[in-house]
Amino acid sequence: MLFYFIYYKILLFLIVYTYIIFEMFNFFDEVKNNVKELNKLENFNIINLSNKVIYAEGHKGLVTLSKELVSFKVKGGRIVIEGNNLFLIELTENTIKISGNIKKVESF
């Protein structure tokens, strides 16, 4: 029984892995597909999910972190996010994921 369970898990993993290798696409690349000024769109990418989660690629470093305000540097400026109960779900070298009640996202 355990053997079949492990066998099907491995099989499922191989199918998913194959799909990711051959069919994976980047969401931001899809969005940029029909835009003419493509060279200006390489700095950073931000998405806002229902004012609850902000996901950003290409940040250059966290500047401010508090419950009401989170700001980080991007190439050519700074992004400021205001809201309530803000906190960072994830912070890596070039991505940042912020959660909370987001009221305002500004770029300077």
Next chain:
Amino acid sequence: MFGKTIFKIKGLNIEKNLNILSKDYAIYDIERKEKNITTFTVDFRYHKKIKKALLKFGYEIVEEKNQGFLAYFSKIFGNFGVIFAFLLAIVLYFVQSPYIWQYEILGEENLSKTEIVDFVKENFSSNKNNIDPSDIENALYSNFEEISFVSCIIKGQTLIINIKEKLMPEEIYGDFKPIYSLYDGKVTEINIISGTAEVSVGDYVQKGDILVRPYYLDSSGNMQQVEADAEIKLEVYHTAEITHFDTRIEVQRTGNYEILDEVQLFGLTIYSNGENPNYSNFESVVEYENLTDNNILPFKLKRTTFYELQEVTINETFEEVSEKIIAQAREKTLENCGSYDTIVDEFYTLKHFTEATTVSYVIVEERIQTNN
């Protein structure tokens, strides 16, 4: 993630240092609780490096919590006591594994296990690498004439010896002990099954005397050992005496009594309702009663009853109470008898002295003595 570490740190300028850390490690759930208090989560695998970096940055680590499968095992195997015990167990296992620790003997009937095990222990090493089961088989076969077949195997750390014994006459396993008399009495009947009778019918024997010896003389006059077996009937005499005095002084209770109650704790009297009575002669009976059910404060009631005594001179001739005295003598004699069913005779004798008579009661009991 198999495990995670939650850090709660105290210090300022956290943004700059988080940026530095995030270049090498992913950081999760970063929350600034207060101006100088921040919590965040990292992968357990990197918690030591991150902790070192935080201390280098000058932060005070208020709390560090390790969670998850990896953290749990790291905690166990990071304990020097557990590691030492584990290593010691492995070492001990390998040290003792080549040795035989258990001997299992199968199929023995007349031979004793201890005898065989002692023989093997004395003549062969307990190291499995130095012994050959076929050598043990040969040695056992050569040294024990009772063995007709033997096989040995080593299974794990157990040496299993399976033996098949020869069919030998029962006589050679006998104890060859004589039958001793268990009673003082007179021999009335002897039925010898094997052995030589040492007594004859009509002999008086004492406890411990030899009744049957464990041998017989064959036709050549040689002594041959056999198991002593016989059924010998003995008449055993039980006696008891009671002396009656025609004039005697007896101490009797007058009927007056007084009760003294005392409450005690650990043997010390806490309360008493009176004092000892002013009787010139008295006897006392003491009874204890628990006043509480617990052992914390075990209060006890000690009740002492004092009975007043007086000396009474009794004038009574033997003829007046002869039946009673004889019955008492019989009861006293019966205390030594095994069973009423084995009584074959009983009688008594009277010895008269000046103002005294002694009753000697005798009960004759039949006992059967065997080698058991």
